[in-house]
Structure formats: C-alpha cells, structure tokens
Amino acid sequence: MPRPDHGQPRIIALANQKGGVGKTTSAINLAAALAADRRVLLIDLDPQGNASTGLGIARHERGAGTYAALIGDKPLAELTRPTAIPNLTLLPADTDLAGAEVELAGIDNRERRLADTLAAAGDVLNGQDYIFIDCPPSLGLLTLNALVAAQSVLVPLQCEFFALEGVSQITRTVERVARGLNAGLTLDGIVLTMYDRRNNLSELVAADVRAFFGAKVFDTVIPRNIRISEAPSHGMPVLLYDFRSPGAQAYLALAAEFLKRERARKRTAA
Ligand code: ADP
Ligand code: MG
Numbered sequence: 001m002p003r004p005d006h007g008q009p010r011i012i013a014l015a016n017q018k019g020g021v022g023k024t025t026s027a028i029n030l031a032a033a034l035a036a037d038r039r040v041l042l043i044d045l046d047p048q049g050n051a052s053t054g055l056g057i058a059r060h061e062r063g064a065g066t067y068a069a070l071i072g073d074k075p076l077a078e079l080t081r082p083t084a085i086p087n088l089t090l091l092p093a094d095t096d097l098a099g100a101e102v103e104l105a106g107i108d109n110r111e112r113r114l115a116d117t118l119a120a121a122g123d124v125l126n127g128q129d130y131i132f133i134d135c136p137p138s139l140g141l142l143t144l145n146a147l148v149a150a151q152s153v154l155v156p157l158q159c160e161f162f163a164l165e166g167v168s169q170i171t172r173t174v175e176r177v178a179r180g181l182n183a184g185l186t187l188d189g190i191v192l193t194m195y196d197r198r199n200n201l202s203e204l205v206a207a208d209v210r211a212f213f214g215a216k217v218f219d220t221v222i223p224r225n226i227r228i229s230e231a232p233s234h235g236m237p238v239l240l241y242d243f244r245s246p247g248a249q250a251y252l253a254l255a256a257e258f259l260k261r262e263r264a265r266k267r268t269a270a
Pocket of ligand 1: 025
C-alpha cells in the first residue's frame with residue numbers, strides 16, 4: 001500500500017554517458033519493484049524511448065510526452081500514463097524528443113526546463129514518492145536538464161574494462177552541476193550491472209569500483225541474466241515477465257537496499 005505520509009517526491013536521475021550500461025533496465029525494474037509499496041513516476045528522457053517501450057508503450061502509441069513537457073506548455077498531468085504496474089506512472093518519450101537537444105540550445109533557461117516543468121506540476125507530483133529520470137547516453141542538454149531537476153543521481157555501471165574511467169566523467173559532471181546549477185545534487189549510488197560470476201573481470205572491476213567509491217556502491221549486484229534482456233520485448237519489467245528469475249530477484253533486492261538507504265538518509269537529514 002502506498003504510504004500516506006509522503007511529502008515532496010524525491011527526484012533521482014539515472015545517468016551515465018555510456019550507452020548499454022543498464023540505465024533503462026535499472027530505471028524500469030527498480031521503479032517497478034518500488035511500486036509495490038511506493039508511488040513512482042518514471043520519466044523517459046531518452047529519445048530512443050526504451051523505457052517507454054519496455055513498459056509496454058509502443059512507439060506509435062506514445063503521443064505527447066517528455067518533449068511536450070520540456071518544450072511545450074502542456075501540463076504534466078495531461079502527459080503521464082498509467083502502466084501495467086499499479087502505482088507506476090510513465091511520462092513517455094515522444095518521437096519529437098530526438099530534436100530536443102538542438103531546440104533546447106536555442107531557448108531561455110535551457111538547463112532548467114525539466115526542473116521548471118516539475119515545479120509547476122506540484123499538485124500532480126505530490127502524490128508521488130519517487131520520480132526516476134532515465135537519461136540518454138550522453139552528457140548533453142537532456143541529461144543536464146535531469147541533473148538540474150534531480151536531488152540525487154544513480155549511476156549504473158557495467159562490470160567491464162574501463163568502467164572506472166567512464167564513471168569519473170559522470171561524477172565530475174555531477175560535481176560541476178552541484179557547484180553551479182543545482183546545489184542540492186548528490187551522487188547517491190552506483191549500481192553494478194551485468195555482473196557475470198563466471199568472469200574474473202566482473203569481480204576485478206567490482207572490487208576496483210568498491211575500493212574507489214566505498215559505500216556509494218550498492219551491495220546488491222545485478223547479474224547478467226537473459227530474462228532481464230527478454231522482458232522489454234514483451235513490454236514488461238522482468239518482475240512481471242519472470243518473477244523467479246535471478247534478474248527479478250536482484251532488482252527486488254536492489255529496491256529493498258534502496259529503501260534502507262533512503263531511511264538512513266532521512267535519519268541523517270532529520
Ligand atoms: P542503457 O539504458 O544504459 O543504454 P540498457 O538498460 O538499455 O542500457 O541495457 C543495454 C542492453 O543490455 C539491453 O538490451 C538490456 O536488455 C541488456 N541488459 C541490461 N541489463 C542486463 C542484465 N543484467 N542482464 C542481461 N542483459 C541486460
Ligand atoms: Mg537507455
């Protein structure tokens with residue numbers, strides 16, 4: 001049951017300038033797992049629209065979505081859609097989103113459009129506990145809009161060679177945004193994805209990332225699991241597609257650890 005005691009939703013961007021590291025997969029499946037007892041809005045900010053497709057909204061069904069929210073003046077309430085998961089709402093990526101990077105470059109307040117849209121939608125958002133923003137694989141204006149709108153950044157990291165080099169770019173960007181455009185922003189977590197127990201490299205990379213980032217790294221590791229990669233073609237989170245799969249169980253564990261960290265954060269903030 002959704003908690004009646006929520007105030008403002010916490011806004012979390014899933015970002016990493018590398019593609020194929022598990023941003024969208026983690027956005028969909030963490031959001032779906034949390035929706036068991038929280039209200040969650042997922043914003044698809046990637047023109048590829050994989051989060052929308054993965055939640056069962058086909059390309060031709062998308063209509064107006066994130067682009068309209070960023071550039072247009074449609075209120076958010078008219079753009080979000082329910083999904084097959086109760087308590088999980090989606091702001092889909094419309095096809096026009098592909099042009100948004102270029103269009104944003106020419107308009108006022110270009111890094112704050114998403115933040116302003118969310119601020120203007122206060123009444124709609126007050127019902128939500130979490131807002132997850134699935135970012136595109138770049139550090140352009142769309143991702144910048146997410147980092148300016150968010151309070152927290154979650155970085156999915158694929159357990160592969162050069163993972164640490166890649167992550168330093170997003171951590172530097174987060175620091176820069178926190179110094180200038182959005183003082184409250186923190187990098188709250190790194191999630192190791194596509195972990196392969198049979199591959200020594202996965203273990204080495206995980207050890208390196210933990211040595212460097214310490215407690216920022218979630219204990220829960222997402223294994224490489226075929227069910228995770230099959231689920232999007234059925235338009236559903238892996239939790240619906242195959243609840244018993246190691247992938248679904250890993251995202252449930254991640255959601256539990258996420259909530260535990262949230263409780264700890266709120267205690268420290270109080
Ligand atoms: P990103 O959003 O960072 O580009 P995705 O979440 O789309 O990355 O993942 C890239 C590809 O890898 C997708 O085809 C996805 O289904 C697959 N994938 C992601 N996580 C896993 C996993 N844990 N096991 C197997 N395949 C995965
Ligand atoms: Mg993606």
